[in-house]
Amino acid sequence: MATFGMTSVSGCGINPCPDDEFNKYRSPLVSRYASKEMAYNFSERKKFTTWRKLWLYLAKAEKMLGLPITDEQIQEMVNHLDDIDFKMAAEEEKKLRHDVMAHVHTFAHRCPRAASIIHLGATSCYVGDNTDLIVLRDGIDILLPKLARVISRLANFAEQYANLPTLGFTHYQPAQLTTVGKRCCLWLQDLCMDLQNLEHARTKLRFRGVKGTTGTQASFLQLFEGDHNKVEELDRLVTEMAGFKSAYLVTGQTYSRKVDIDTLAVLSSLGATVHKICMDIRLLANLKEIEEPFEKDQIGSSAMPYKRNPMRSERCCSLARHLMTLIMDPLQTAAVQWFERTLDDSANRRICLAEAFLTADIVLSTLQNISEGLVVYPKVIERHIRQELPFMATENFIMAMVKAGGNRQDCHEKIRVLSQQAAAVVKQEGGDNDLITRIRADPYFSPIQEQLENLLDPSSFTGRAPQQVVKFLKEEVYPLLTPYENQMDIKIELEL
Template structure:
């Protein structure tokens, strides 16, 4: 059996681009057939070890035989078995038994296929979250450094994509970071909330294990606890059907979809700013943006993130519907769907985080372009400050307001109808009425005086909220991400 997305001949068969083109080797392996079947065999070993320790007639020799063959997996034989049996777990059970003839009689003792299937899925979900978390932390860390570097750089703010009050480049970046910090907390919570299915039997009642231990409830509970601990979980779900609740999948993929929304918003902002030529993502020396337009510098990485983030956001519909239609103790119409959506969600989240890290490590800012755009809009934004200064100099507020209104309309006509520069300040300088404040106009038009507490907010936010959130990932914050494509 090939791993998801892998092909013997990738040029002649469809291969998922999530694996062949984008995602990391680590995440690709996490959802591979080898990781899955290897985990099944370890779960069979944990079960046998725990059953032996609680008094069932299992020998040391049988345990050692299983231990020696955990990774001795003949996928060709397993595929032949599955073709006959139409049951993947049973096929691999038979394949494992061939490797372990002495242990064959006690492998999978008392268990149902969901013992290995569902417990493995929970291990893979946990391991996948542990792969994503440091990646997300690195993105936050890189953006935090960017926010610090540009905390004081004034830039035109936009509401409704129309010019609004000034902010700073660093403060805008903090809006991105805030969303990602929410995602970091949600991913941590999802990982920490995950439990093990444990050993529960075919409908979750543990009847088969109660029979094995001759009605000893204490031993059945201890078996569940022992196997749960061996698998690296602190707790198992107290009640299950044949499967763990599919709402668990829904909760995890909802958080990944939310991460997708965050990344889509950030990369859309970068694409908009790239159009304004204020900020650009990294652009390599030999990179080609267009086969027809050599001068073009398209935000390819940000576009990729948006494209994949949309896919990630839609995947939450699969577990949402699956959780809704699980009849009674379980149906099998979840299986094929989950093979696709769980892997794709993690693989997609993996690549958008790697790509966003690459973007955040090389963001380019063009202060002169930013300043030019500020100068085009600032005269209109400064009118209230000019009115207040005139009032302090003894002018009449209403009369001053009317004078500026007329001049502003004239300047706007030059900009909109003639395509000229905003000359409002030149008009104010030329009008004797405003002579009392002429010496102060440059100070009134200082862009930094229009950014409010943006620089202070950046410093406080990063110190009190962002840096503490990154402490658990300090040892994994190094290194740069290079994209292969």
């Protein structure tokens, strides 16, 4: 009996039962976070049923081009696309040490009439790589409307708060005022770039097609007795059946691994965008200006009941960091693919491709939930403005005094002294900014006393921020959302 320390690992009583799923590592990307559609997209069932469909497409196209394949063989394959004997496939793979041939044998066992023509002329990458491209395409199709919904929700938020002044920050120090809606447009601009990049990646994605062992199509040329036109037509037919408009004209045994780089680069860039947005929200939550949704029974801290931790934004940042790092895998894989291919890409790609899409799926769902319930606290924002605006308004005071007949240098010196005194109250005594009180009390500023309120109107410090929001949403954001307008009604409720 094997033991670790004093704990027995045999039996199914108090000790772990080997068949219990909770005794095995389960990726939290699937068990805890990801949507059902994205989890299925990278599932074993999706993968192996797609293999069978690809074998069916190949057989149908070969039959159409004159190879001796019968209708009965085709129908038999159609009848058994979904009934995969996973136990038999696992046993075959253990024996053969080859996953594709294990599934060829398993499919052939279900289709004895078609056994002789399954995988005819093909190499393993015919099903492996073409399936990967189908999964990448379908994964992008899942992500696109999710990203569009996030943009839509934040666009509504930007429009609602287009005119609400707030402190701008540079270096995380108070700077010239902006508006809450204008800041949101900075988030939206990055997300719109991500949407366009993802659409471009989807558009340029092509099929590997029917290329043979080293990409030369030699086996198919032999099958069709040297007829190059039929080989090209076979490639075209299968590509069309798989739902692609075109295939890569040249490949090795695999499609170029730069395709994986291009796809994951877009997702990693999206990760950077989401991290930036959610970091901003976390900082604003600390300032108590904006908060993410907080459920009625949600607990912010096990020790501090008053806390309202921004856990959704923290989750997005955490997962986005993982998403950003995944680009390194396809970069290194593409760099070390010797000649027509090596197999050291396989295990790596099983992990990084799935994890990139699953992680992107999670952060978009979470960000949509956040953006649907953002809470703004205008009174807190106003208080923060009041604390800083007097300093920012000093140039306006100087200009007003000069118009009233004052000397710029004298006025500058007066305000400099009073500003230093007010700053000392804030920094050394922890008091409020009393610069305006000091200016009102100084007879020197009597010519502009009646103007002070207008000179301190926050909306006069936001420049064209409100107008920029309106123009940006109208000209750049809303047109991008048009293709997704029928997919906008889905709301996200987080289970965890």
